[in-house]
Amino acid sequence: MSSWSRFTETFFNGPVMARYLPDILAGVVVTIELAALVVVTGIVAGLVLALLRSLGVRPLTWLIVGVVDLFRSLPPLVVIVLVYFGLPSIELSPSGFVSTWLSLALVLMAFSEEIFWAGITSVPKGQWEAARSTGLSFRQALLSVVLPQALRLTIPPLTNRTIAITKGTALGTVVAVTEILGQASSAMSNSYNPSPLMLGAAAYLVLFFPVVVAGRWIETRFAWKR
Amino acid sequence: MSRPIVEARGLHKHFGAVHVLRGIDLSVAERELVFVIGPSGSGKSTLLRCLNRLEEPSSGSVVVDGIDMLAPRTDLNQARQRIGMVFQSFNLYPHMTALGNVTLALRKVAGKSRAEAEALGKAALERVGLADRAGHMPGELSGGQQQRVAIARAIALEPRVMLFDEPTSALDPELVGSVLAVMRSLRESGMTMLVVSHEMGFARKAADRVLFMDGGVIVEQGPPAVIFERPVHDRTRAFISQIQRH
Numbered sequence: 497m498s499s500w501s502r503f504t505e506t507f508f509n510g511p512v513m514a515r516y517l518p519d520i521l522a523g524v525v526v527t528i529e530l531a532a533l534v535v536v537t538g539i540v541a542g543l544v545l546a547l548l549r550s551l552g553v554r555p556l557t558w559l560i561v562g563v564v565d566l567f568r569s570l571p572p573l574v575v576i577v578l579v580y581f582g583l584p585s586i587e588l589s590p591s592g593f594v595s596t597w598l599s600l601a602l603v604l605m606a607f608s609e610e611i612f613w614a615g616i617t618s619v620p621k622g623q624w625e626a627a628r629s630t631g632l633s634f635r636q637a638l639l640s641v642v643l644p645q646a647l648r649l650t651i652p653p654l655t656n657r658t659i660a661i662t663k664g665t666a667l668g669t670v671v672a673v674t675e676i677l678g679q680a681s682s683a684m685s686n687s688y689n690p691s692p693l694m695l696g697a698a699a700y701l702v703l704f705f706p707v708v709v710a711g712r713w714i715e716t717r718f719a720w721k722r
Numbered sequence: 723m724s725r726p727i728v729e730a731r732g733l734h735k736h737f738g739a740v741h742v743l744r745g746i747d748l749s750v751a752e753r754e755l756v757f758v759i760g761p762s763g764s765g766k767s768t769l770l771r772c773l774n775r776l777e778e779p780s781s782g783s784v785v786v787d788g789i790d791m792l793a794p795r796t797d798l799n800q801a802r803q804r805i806g807m808v809f810q811s812f813n814l815y816p817h818m819t820a821l822g823n824v825t826l827a828l829r830k831v832a833g834k835s836r837a838e839a840e841a842l843g844k845a846a847l848e849r850v851g852l853a854d855r856a857g858h859m860p861g862e863l864s865g866g867q868q869q870r871v872a873i874a875r876a877i878a879l880e881p882r883v884m885l886f887d888e889p890t891s892a893l894d895p896e897l898v899g900s901v902l903a904v905m906r907s908l909r910e911s912g913m914t915m916l917v918v919s920h921e922m923g924f925a926r927k928a929a930d931r932v933l934f935m936d937g938g939v940i941v942e943q944g945p946p947a948v949i950f951e952r953p954v955h956d957r958t959r960a961f962i963s964q965i966q967r968h
Contacts (some may be wrong), residue, residue, distance in 0.1 A: 625776050626813035626872075630827035630879060631802040640826060644817045 523679030538604025546612035567606035592671035615646030655711030733782035744938035760935035806876030846878035866897030
């Protein structure tokens with residue numbers, strides 16, 4: 497047997513792939529559900545925190561910065577394990593799926609808050625002044641003038657961070673979430689062959705490549721001539 | 723003389739330890755064009771910004787068109803509609819068209835419908851000679867055109883007084899004329915104006931009164947001919963000769 501055919505036999509074994517494809521596809525569905533929930537709740541929560549922070553109420557700002565710095569420092573895996581094994585001690589027993597969702601959403605919230613905040617503060621002060629001088633309230637100036645400009649600046653870093661954290665859905669494996677990686681690794685141990693892992697890798701590519709391309713498209717779509 | 727449109731009394735402003743305005747008394751009559759000149763750091767811009775409370779005065783009083791700007795019960799956002807402001811750096815909203823810039827406050831503050839706001843916005847752009855640029859983004863306009871859109875954004879709200887904070891300082895020399903022409907036509911339409919600028923030629927022709935500020939106080943004031951030709955104070959004389967040398 498040539499070394500090439502040994503390689504394909506090991507990593508791209510047709511019968512093994514065919515046998516475990518349905519499991520991987522089921523994992524894809526779980527990953528999509530999990531990722532969508534994480535992205536939506538994480539980004540919305542991050543935006544809400546950034547808007548609250550813009551009010552400039554000192555104790556509130558300190559609280560937000562504290563929470564954000566905490567979740568930016570902790571490895572997502574640690575957060576997942578803490579939530580999954582820690583919450584039962586206060587009479588809450590979230591499933592592995594919910595634990596992973598909650599943990600990754602908190603981490604994405606923390607990073608996206610910082611990104612939104614950086615965007616809001618990078619809008620020149622003159623924009624606020626022009627808006628307020630025409631009689632717009634703080635809220636109107638924020639929502640109509642500052643935020644649209646801030647959001648445009650946040651799209652590239654936000655896309656990167658979102659993709660990085662969403663790939664963290666694979667960490668759900670440790671709390672028995674049957675997402676792509678979980679399915680692939682159990683298939684791998686059942687078949688004594690790493691081909692399912694290649695299938696899993698392909699599934700991640702198919703899932704995330706369009707997201708990366710979409711991010712690039714949004715970036716150009718929302719650019720305006722300065 | 724009619725009731726003053728702008729009346730500031732005993733205005734002081736501190737930025738931390740820096741005492742920027744040291745007791746300003748200023749009264750601007752209806753239809754009057756008042757020029758404010760003075761070296762940088764003399765408090766000219768701060769004075770303007772205290773009048774619409776972009777800066778919070780440390781003490782004193784400001785009354786604009788009969789409204790006490792510092793009273794807690796004053797609806798500042800409604801009051802600010804009566805005070806147009808034009809900035810050195812234009813500060814147009816880069817994500818909106820020229821018309822969008824002009825109509826935003828008409829819709830959100832003055833409560834006009836979209837159609838009404840657009841009609842008023844187009845009329846304002848017409849007044850600054852940019853009716854044909856309504857659909858352009860600020861980035862597609864020259865500096866002079868951007869500043870004229872900024873003027874349109876302010877006058878669309880039909881303010882009782884216009885504050886100009888160095889409106890031509892950021893412009894290339896060949897674009898200054900177009901902005902001054904708009905200011906001149908505003909003046910002719912009877913707009914009350916308070917202008918911080920060193921456009922001496924314009925001041926000479928158009929201003930009713932020139933204030934010279936230095937060190938946070940109004941050192942002297944009078945008709946342009948007097949301030950520019952026969953100032954009383956040495957500081958004024960030194961400043962005038964300095965800016966005329968350029």
